[in-house]
Amino acid sequence: MKSAVVVFPGSNRERDVMKALGAVSGAAPVAVWHADTTLPDVDLVVLPGGFSYGDYLRSGAIAARAPIMAAVKAHVERGGLVIGICNGFQILTEAGLLPGALMRNAGLKFVCREVKLQVAATDTPFTRLYEQGQVLRCPVAHHDGNYFADADTLARLEGENRVAFRYAEGTNPNGSINDIAGILSENRRVLGMMPHPENLIEPLQGGLDGRPLFESLAAAA
Amino acid sequence: MIRNDVQITPALVAEHGLKPDEYQRILDLIGREPSLTELGIFSAMWNEHCSYKSSKKWLRTLPTTGPRVIQGPGENAGVVDIGDGLTVVFKMESHNHPSYIEPYQGAATGVGGILRDVFTMGARPVAALNALRFGAPDHPKTRHVVSGVVAGVGGYGNSFGVPTVGGEVNFDPHYNGNCLVNAMAVGLAPADGIFLSAASGVGMPIVYLGSKTGRDGIHGATMASAEFDEGSQEKRPTVQVGDPFAEKLLLEACLELMASGAVIAIQDMGAAGLTCSAVEMGAKGDLGVELDLDKVPCREEGMTAYEMMLSESQERMLMVLHPEHEEKAKAIFTKWGLDFAVIGYTTDTLRFVVRHHGDVMADLPIKELGDMAPEYDRPWVAPKTPAPVPAAEVPAPADLGQTILDIVGSPDQCSRRWVWEQYDHLIQGNTAIRPGGDAGVIRVEGTGKGLAMSVDVTPRYCRAEPKQGGRQAVAEAWRNITAVGATPLALTDNLNFGNPERPEIMGEFVGCIEGIGEAARALEFPIVSGNVSLYNETLGEAILPTPAIGGVGLLDDVDQAVTIAFKADDEVIVLVGG
Amino acid sequence: MKARVTVTLKNGVLDPQGKAIQGALGALGFSGVDSVRQGRVIDLDLAESDPAAARAKIAEMCEALLANTVIESYAIDIAG
Amino acid sequence: MKARVTVTLKNGVLDPQGKAIQGALGALGFSGVDSVRQGRVIDLDLAESDPAAARAKIAEMCEALLANTVIESYAIDIAG
Ligand SMILES: Nc1ncnc2c1ncn2[C@@H]1O[C@H](COP(=O)(O)OP(=O)(O)O)[C@@H](O)[C@H]1O
Numbered sequence: 001m002k003s004a005v006v007v008f009p010g011s012n013r014e015r016d017v018m019k020a021l022g023a024v025s026g027a028a029p030v031a032v033w034h035a036d037t038t039l040p041d042v043d044l045v046v047l048p049g050g051f052s053y054g055d056y057l058r059s060g061a062i063a064a065r066a067p068i069m070a071a072v073k074a075h076v077e078r079g080g081l082v083i084g085i086c087n088g089f090q091i092l093t094e095a096g097l098l099p100g101a102l103m104r105n106a107g108l109k110f111v112c113r114e115v116k117l118q119v120a121a122t123d124t125p126f127t128r129l130y131e132q133g134q135v136l137r138c139p140v141a142h143h144d145g146n147y148f149a150d151a152d153t154l155a156r157l158e159g160e161n162r163v164a165f166r167y168a169e170g171t172n173p174n175g176s177i178n179d180i181a182g183i184l185s186e187n188r189r190v191l192g193m194m195p196h197p198e199n200l201i202e203p204l205q206g207g208l209d210g211r212p213l214f215e216s217l218a219a220a221a
Numbered sequence: 222m223i224r225n226d227v228q229i230t231p232a233l234v235a236e237h238g239l240k241p242d243e244y245q246r247i248l249d250l251i252g253r254e255p256s257l258t259e260l261g262i263f264s265a266m267w268n269e270h271c272s273y274k275s276s277k278k279w280l281r282t283l284p285t286t287g288p289r290v291i292q293g294p295g296e297n298a299g300v301v302d303i304g305d306g307l308t309v310v311f312k313m314e315s316h317n318h319p320s321y322i323e324p325y326q327g328a329a330t331g332v333g334g335i336l337r338d339v340f341t342m343g344a345r346p347v348a349a350l351n352a353l354r355f356g357a358p359d360h361p362k363t364r365h366v367v368s369g370v371v372a373g374v375g376g377y378g379n380s381f382g383v384p385t386v387g388g389e390v391n392f393d394p395h396y397n398g399n400c401l402v403n404a405m406a407v408g409l410a411p412a413d414g415i416f417l418s419a420a421s422g423v424g425m426p427i428v429y430l431g432s433k434t435g436r437d438g439i440h441g442a443t444m445a446s447a448e449f450d451e452g453s454q455e456k457r458p459t460v461q462v463g464d465p466f467a468e469k470l471l472l473e474a475c476l477e478l479m480a481s482g483a484v485i486a487i488q489d490m491g492a493a494g495l496t497c498s499a500v501e502m503g504a505k506g507d508l509g510v511e512l513d514l515d516k517v518p519c520r521e522e523g524m525t526a527y528e529m530m531l532s533e534s535q536e537r538m539l540m541v542l543h544p545e546h547e548e549k550a551k552a553i554f555t556k557w558g559l560d561f562a563v564i565g566y567t568t569d570t571l572r573f574v575v576r577h578h579g580d581v582m583a584d585l586p587i588k589e590l591g592d593m594a595p596e597y598d599r600p601w602v603a604p605k606t607p608a609p610v611p612a613a614e615v616p617a618p619a620d621l622g623q624t625i626l627d628i629v630g631s632p633d634q635c636s637r638r639w640v641w642e643q644y645d646h647l648i649q650g651n652t653a654i655r656p657g658g659d660a661g662v663i664r665v666e667g668t669g670k671g672l673a674m675s676v677d678v679t680p681r682y683c684r685a686e687p688k689q690g691g692r693q694a695v696a697e698a699w700r701n702i703t704a705v706g707a708t709p710l711a712l713t714d715n716l717n718f719g720n721p722e723r724p725e726i727m728g729e730f731v732g733c734i735e736g737i738g739e740a741a742r743a744l745e746f747p748i749v750s751g752n753v754s755l756y757n758e759t760l761g762e763a764i765l766p767t768p769a770i771g772g773v774g775l776l777d778d779v780d781q782a783v784t785i786a787f788k789a790d791d792e793v794i795v796l797v798g799g
Numbered sequence: 800m801k802a803r804v805t806v807t808l809k810n811g812v813l814d815p816q817g818k819a820i821q822g823a824l825g826a827l828g829f830s831g832v833d834s835v836r837q838g839r840v841i842d843l844d845l846a847e848s849d850p851a852a853a854r855a856k857i858a859e860m861c862e863a864l865l866a867n868t869v870i871e872s873y874a875i876d877i878a879g
Numbered sequence: 880m881k882a883r884v885t886v887t888l889k890n891g892v893l894d895p896q897g898k899a900i901q902g903a904l905g906a907l908g909f910s911g912v913d914s915v916r917q918g919r920v921i922d923l924d925l926a927e928s929d930p931a932a933a934r935a936k937i938a939e940m941c942e943a944l945l946a947n948t949v950i951e952s953y954a955i956d957i958a959g
Contacts, residue, residue, distance in 0.1 A: 009558060010466050012382025016650040051380040054466025056899035057917070058867055065864060065907055094867065101870045106815045110375050112645045141379070141645040146815060148870065175815060199647045204664055204779065206655075323949045436891050460950050464895035521891060534893070558902065805920055820921065820945070827943055829936070831926030840885055840918040841900065846911030856909070863907055865900070 001218045003029040003044040006072070008063045008091075013049030013198065017085065020198035021046070024214035034066040044081040044217060045072055047088030049141070049196060059102060059144040060090030069095055081125055081220065082190045086142050089182070089192030098183055098192045099157070100149030105142070106175025112141040117181055117195060118168035121161050124184055125220035126191045129212035135168045136209040138195040145194040147176040147183075157183055164191055227257050237264035243595055250589050258526045258575065258582040262590070265493030265531055266500060269755055272594035275721040276753045279734045287747040289710060296417055297338040297489060298408075299749025301711045303775050305668050306412050310344035312750035313352075313405035313676070313715040313771045317757055319438075320402040322460065324369025328402050329377040329463035330535050335406040336381060337489040340472050341538065343416040343479050344408025347649060348663050349378050351388040351404050352676040352715065352769040353640075356397030358632045363392070366400050373463075374404065375643040380465035381472070384652050385644035386661025387675055389769075392632045395680075398759030403715040403752075405771040407674055409665065416479055418488040418498075420506035420541045420567050425485060427499070427510065427565040428547075430554055431471045431537040433520035434494075437461040438533030467536040467559070474557040475538065481553065483546030490537040496530045498539040499565070500573055504591040509568035514577040518560040526575060526582035541567060601727035606686050653782050659704040660772075664779045671779030673707035675772050680765035687729045691736025691768055698772030699744050706783045707774030709744065714751040714770050719763025721755045729766040730755075737768060746772070800845045800853050801878040804865055807838035812870045841865055850877045880925045880933050881958035886946045887918035921945055930957045 003021055007014050014031065022028045030040050034052075039045060052063035063069075069091075076082055076097055084092040092098040105111060117138045119130040130136070149157065154177065157163055165182035172179045174194070182193030197210030227233070234244045237260055247255055247263050255263065269275060285293035291308055292300035298312035316331025332349065339346050351374050356363045378385050383406070420427075438461040478484055486506065488498040495517070503510035514529050524532075542550055547563070554561035568574075573590060575583040618624040628634050641656035653671055654662035660675035677697040683690025695712065702709045714737065719726040741748055757764040776782055808814050814836050821835040843860075847853040857875050866873040888894050894916050901915040923940075927933040937955050946953040 009470055010380070012380075012469065013648060016648065019650055050382065051466060051469075053899050053903065054380060054464065054895060056466065056896040057864070057903070061864065061867065062899060062903040065903065067906075093869075099869075101867060103813070103870075104815050106818075108816065108819050109372065110379055110643050110645070112379075112647060113642050139647050141647060143379075148813060150811070177813075196647070199650050204653050205647075205650065323947070325947075326950070432893075435893055437893060460892065462893040462895065462950065464893065464898075466895060466899065520893070807920065807922070817921075823944055824940060827940075829940055829943075832923060833926060834922075834924040836922045838920040838922065840887070840920050841897075842887070842914075842916045842918065843912060844914040846913060860904060860907075860909055863909075864903055 001025045001027060001044060002042040003046060004032045004039055004042045005029045005046040005048055006032050006034060006068055008034040008050070008052035008066060010052045010054055011048050011050035011087070013086065013196065017046055017048045017198040020201050020214050023201065024211060025218035032068060034063065034068050037067050037071060039071045039075055044083065045075055047082070047084040047091050049086035049088060052087055052091065055144070058094065060087055060094040063091045064094035073097065076190055079187065079189055081217070083126060084192040085196060085198065086194055089194055090144060092190065092192040097190055098185060099153045100147055102144050103146040103148050104144050105146050105173070110143040111173045112139065113173060114139050115171040115173055115195065116168040117165045120163045120166050121184065124164060124188045124191065126213055126216055127164055129216040137200065137207055138197055138209060139199050140173050140195045142194055145174040145176065147180045149177065154178065160186070165193055165195070229254055229260060233260070237261065238268050239264055243267060246595060250593060251585060256582060258530060259585060261527050261531050262496050262583055262585065265496045266590050267594045270492050271497055273753055274595050275597050275599050275755060276716070276730070277596050278598055279731060282734065283738045283748045284742045285748050287711065287745060290747055290749055292415065293749050294751060297341045299711065299713060300342065300415055301749060301773070302412060303665065303670065307665065308410050308412050308415065309407060309672060309710070309773055310339050310342045310410050311405065311407040311713055311771070311773055312338050313403055313713045313769065314338065314752045315715050315717060315754040316402045316404065317399060317717065317754055319461065320370055321366065321400050324366045325373040325376065326460055326462050328370040328373030329465070330461045331402050332374055332377040332404045333463045333465065333468050333535055334491050335404045336383065336468065337491070339406040339408040340475055341416065341487050341489045342408070342410060343414045344410035345476060346383045346406050346408040347651065348407040348661065348672070348674060349383045349385045349405065350661065350674055350676050350771060351385065352401070353388065353390045354396045354401035354680070354767060355392050356400065357394040358392050360394065360397045362397070370400065370402055371640050371643055377463050377465045379645040381469050382648055384646045384648050384663065385641065386646050386652060386663060387656050389676055390637055390640055391680070393680065393765060395762070395765045398762070399757045399764050401717050401757070401764065401767055403717070403769045405676060405713060407672065407773060414479065416484060416487050418486055418502050418505055420486045420502040420508050422485065423508065423567055423569045425541045425567045426544055426547060426563045427512070427567065428540045428542050428550065429517060429537070429560065429562045429564045430540060431559055432464060432467045432534060433518040433560055434524065434529055434532045434534045434537070435520040436524065436528055436532060437535070439528055439531045461533050461535050464536055470557045470559055471536055471538065474554050474559055477553050478550055481546065481549055483542050483550045484540055485543060486541040488539050490539060492533060494532050494534065494537065500587055500590050502539065502541060503567065503573060503587045507571070509570035509572045509574070509587055510565060511568055511574045512565035512576065514575060516562050516564040518562055526577040530575065599721050599727045600724045601731050602724045603728050603732060604687065604725055653779050654705055654784055658785045659701040660707070662705055662776065662779065662782045669778055669780070671707065671776035671782055673702045673705045673774040673776060675701035676769055677701060678767055678769045680767045683729065683733055683766040683768065687732025687766055688736035690766065691733035692740040694768055694770040695737055695740035695744065695746060698770045699746060702772050702774035706781050707776045709746050709772055709774040711747050711749045712741065712770055712772045714748060714768055716751065716753045717757055717764060717767040717769065718755050719758045726763055733766055733768045737770070800848055800850070802843045802845060802853060802857055803876045804841040804843065804857060804861060805838060805874045806841070806866045806871050808836060809870055809872055853877055880928050880930070882923045882925060882933060882937055883956045884921040884923065884937060884941060884945055885918060885954045886921070886951050888916060889950055889952055892950045933957055
């Protein structure tokens with residue numbers, strides 16, 4: 001699988017996700033600079049975690065308008081795969097590639113802890129190696145992860161089974177509506193999620209629960 | 222506007238924190254009355270923070286060498302060999318007063334400062350720790366200070382992208398008016414890629430990098446600046462605001478520039494910014510320095526030489542570059558969206574010359590600025606050791622179960638999860654032992670090794686018997702590191718005390734240092750960097766003596782790291798030690 | 800020309816910060832606070848000197864960046 | 880009674896957000912933006928119906944919580 005990781009000024013989990021992709025798929029991803037206007041020929045584009053532009057104005061707002069984003073949109077229109085993790089999810093919503101918005105955590109504090117995630121959809125290139133309803137461990141680390149969408153949008157997301165992950169067992173860390181932790185685009189080829197599966201892929205990190213996501217992707221291309 | 226030709230009155234001298242005999246020393250050194258800018262420069266170089274004038278004599282007694290030590294105290298951070306061509310680079314630093322005035326920004330910029338110290342050496346920061354001390358939980362100001370400080374530590378480190386893997390939090394009424402925020406940063410650098418601050422070569426460009434200069438944190442001189450600042454309606458706050466985003470860019474740009482071979486010397490602009498960094502680079506390299514302030518990137522209009530020399534604006538660096546690499550260097554900084562300006566040159570005159578609008582605002586002997594700072598052997602008295610309380614006189618608790626609940630529910634013993642969950646402790650993907658154990662452990666990427674780190678001190682022990690307290694702090698750091706399976710390497714310290722001009726406080730300081738030195742020698746646990754913070758007092762009431770010790774250890778196999786949780790039923794529990 | 804953009808959450812959008820502020824005010828003993836909503840102001844200094852042109856330009860900036868029109872509305876005030 | 884509190888950074892205090900927004904506007908092709916400073920608005924709905932009393936109460940809230948007076952100033956507008 002060929003993949004590219006977009007690096008914005010202030011991205012800080014790009015190395016984490018590159019290591020995860022490299023370790024699982026055996027192919028090192030290409031780093032792409034935000035100021036570039038074209039993407040290399042890849043199957044998957046990753047928008048990594050971090051604080052692009054310091055999270056100033058709104059998380060992901062400035063990055064969503066970076067030059068590279070036109071190429072990312074074109075990649076989506078061609079049916080290419082995109083995953084946005086944490087800040088990447090915020091960028092995807094700000095760019096209009098996913099609906100809704102990520103607001104300040106209900107507790108107002110940054111939160112870094114392990115949560116339980118329920119896999120709510122497995123018919124996707126990202127989650128096919130999980131079982132429907134399976135509950136996994138996964139770390140979160142964010143300040144603005146409180147997913148919000150208006151009632152119509154929410155009804156559509158739920159109706160089209162586009163919620164990929166939900167916080168389970170009372171572990172919703174941020175007040176997200178319907179316990180939403182990750183959502184899919186209409187064609188199910190774009191995933192945005194707040195938790196960090198890339199930080200739970202080897203025994204040193206205390207578990208392997210994030211691994212199947214990258215394995216699913218490696219097999220998808 | 223602050224004019225440079227104001228009359229230097231005794232009041233102005235005092236306002237700059239200089240004693241009459243210190244001012245006399247300046248007059249003797251330069252043979253004339255200093256200009257205001259020069260007075261500001263002296264006050265910055267000769268204050269306690271930069272000159273260590275009260276502590277130097279005692280710091281010299283500490284063991285600072287060892288077979289693995291590559292760089293001891295005196296640079297931005299200490300450097301220790303960990304094999305595989307790699308070194309660990311670390312230091313701890315305080316930001317106590319700013320954090321009490323503005324908890325969020327004070328703590329944030331404290332973290333920013335220590336991260337900068339580490340990457341200035343050429344290291345990529347891989348872990349952070351913090352030792353925090355607050356007033357009594359029921360003191361009206363405590364809640365505000367605690368929540369601001371913790372959010373500020375997290376706000377900066379999380380955005381910058383370094384995992385915060387350990388620390389400590391204590392409460393005591395002695396910190397009611399003076400909290401302690403000690404931040405430690407740990408980085409990794411190649412053994413052949415360590416950068417130091419001494420300039421070399423005459424006529425080399427001195428380059429200013431990073432964020433623009435504003436009127437942030439122009440201390441000592443707040444009165445002067447309020448008085449001469451005609452234009453502003455409101456009193457200018459002297460609080461520095463941190464910009465972790467700019468710092469992250471500065472990190473990436475500096476590491477890229479260092480890898481390019483362009484850098485001769487580098488120094489971060491910390492306290493007293495441009496003054497301290499420029500003087501140190503020149504003095505250490507036995508060179509003069511000429512600065513042209515017209516070239517300094519400024520955020521505000523009409524800044525005077527005095528203000529530029531004393532500004533503590535954050536996220537700035539000074540470098541001496543190989544002239545043939547200047548264009549390449551500039552391109553790297555432009556790519557990262559940071560300011561880059563050649564603001565001066567090294568000279569062979571051993572003078573520190575500062576020009577602004579074509580006028581010479583300062584012209585001082587550079588070696589003397591650093592080396593001739595006053596040094597004091599302050600009088601001290603050993604504090605009286607309280608008589609031991611005979612165990613028989615301590616009543617046995619009526620209900621042991623309740624006593625356990627009281628202990629684990631007490632502010633000093635309860636879980637710190639609420640603190641470290643506000644810190645990203647997993648970023649970079651190498652965290653092997655998360656906060657909540659004896660020491661944090663991270664993997665050394667690209668090797669199977671691990672680094673263990675812990676910060677420790679028990680201030681009430683230090684108050685009761687300073688020497689024992691000093692020893693105990695070192696021993697506790699040592700124990701926490703060994704408890705996770707690591708071999709202790711070296712330590713950094715942050716010595717927080719009250720007013721050293723009071724003999725009983727100086728006695729605490731001397732006692733703690735003796736204890737630290739003794740334990741460090743006995744354990745072969747050398748001190749490679751550190752920081753002294755004195756005058757932590759409010760209304761004559763000093764904080765508890767708080768020499769925080771930050772220890773670092775090495776695991777040859779990170780997979781062997783041991784955590785504190787019991788692993789299974791029916792296992793034997795063994796108590797070791799005396 | 801100076802201008803101020805005020806960005807507020809649309810009606811019906813939950814405001815965690817406003818709610819937290821309301822709670823904190825209550826905890827501090829301030830009673831009778833029926834609702835709290837938080838928003839942003841952005842103060843701009845523009846080279847443009849014609850108020851109508853400035854307003855049009857700022858509206859463009861709001862749509863392009865300053866507001867997230869999925870959840871936020873904006874208002875523009877031109878000084879003087 | 881409705882009121883709006885506007886909290887802005889004092890003169891000379893670094894505003895990293897404003898700086899980033901200014902940069903982003905430039906990158907999006909908006910020229911002639913000489914300065915950008917960001918602040919907050921807090922919209923309150925109070926049970927109090929006397930404007931003077933409301934203003935006094937809000938000033939207290941600002942000092943106690945709404946503004947960080949070390950680095951921020953505040954202004955109070957009472958609606959109507
Ligand atoms: N300010 C802090 N930042 C990060 N971790 C902290 C902080 N304070 C405490 N911790 C973590 O919580 C755990 C318990 O702290 P503490 O009670 O001080 O431990 P001990 O007394 O065993 O040294 C430790 O793992 C420590 O690293």
